[in-house]
Amino acid sequence: MMRWSWKCNIALILGGMSVLLSILHFEVFQDAKTLAFYLALDVVFVPVQVLLVTILIERLLTEREKQVLMKKLNMVIGAFFSEVGNSLIRQMTLFCEDFEELAGRLDIQGRWDSGEFRGARRFVDSHECRLSPGAEQLTVLRDFLLEKRTFVLALLQNPNLLEHDRFTDLLWAVCHLTEELEVRIDFTTLPPADLRHLRGDMARAYSALTREWLRYIEHLKESYPYIFSLAVRLNPFKGVTSAVIEG
Secondary structure, X not given: OOOOOHHHHHHXXXXXXXXXXXXXXXXXXXXXXXXXXXXHHHHHOHHHHHHHHHHHHHHHHHHHHHHHHHHHHHHHHHHHHHHHHHHHHHHHHOOEOOHHHHXXXXXXXXXXXXXXXXXXXXXXXXXXXXXXXXXXXXXXXXXXXXXXXXXXXXXXXXXXXXXXXXXXXXXXXXXXXXXXXXXXXXXXXXXXXXXXXXXXHHHHXXXXXXXXXXXXXXXXXXXXXXXXXXXXXXXXXXXXXXXXOOO
16 A cells, blocks of 8 residues: 655645635636646746756755765775874885975975965875885884774775775775785795885885875865864874974
């Protein structure tokens, strides 16, 4: 049995009001021909009106849903950098050959505007990291990634990530690097070709980390100034960081 919904009630009310108003119009003006003419004219343009209203409403709803989704995704991205990303950046910067240049470009200040963020994005998008880790550093990096593997894999199960290709690529790069490091037991005996391969995997993950971190910080600047303030103080590209505000 079909249930009687509130939509049916609304339809009946609106339909009844239209009939009553038509009767009232006829009783007042006694002009059925004009009433029929305008009724037919309205009916002619109903498809166009429906088309315009549908497109407009659908566009508004889509934009609204996209804003809500991006807000949820940025919460996920924030959790990633708090739990994994910032520490991973700090570890990998220890063997970054051009770290000073990168750190100078990413010395974000509270007064930064959109132009400065745009310039920083252009730099990191074209920057190729040169990483030269030692055996001990690779061991520390492997242990850290294995410790955080469950957390990263849990993020990949979030269906909303399908709407954020860049962050998904970052997570896959981190997972791949974890797998590559896990299957190597002794980093002191690796041949040069294998070290070059590992450096390529690390450079891919490090570049993705840098790009997404910068975009996340810019989002905080626009939407959450209080979180942005803490993120600037804990900037992982700085040599020494402190959450304590001095002066």
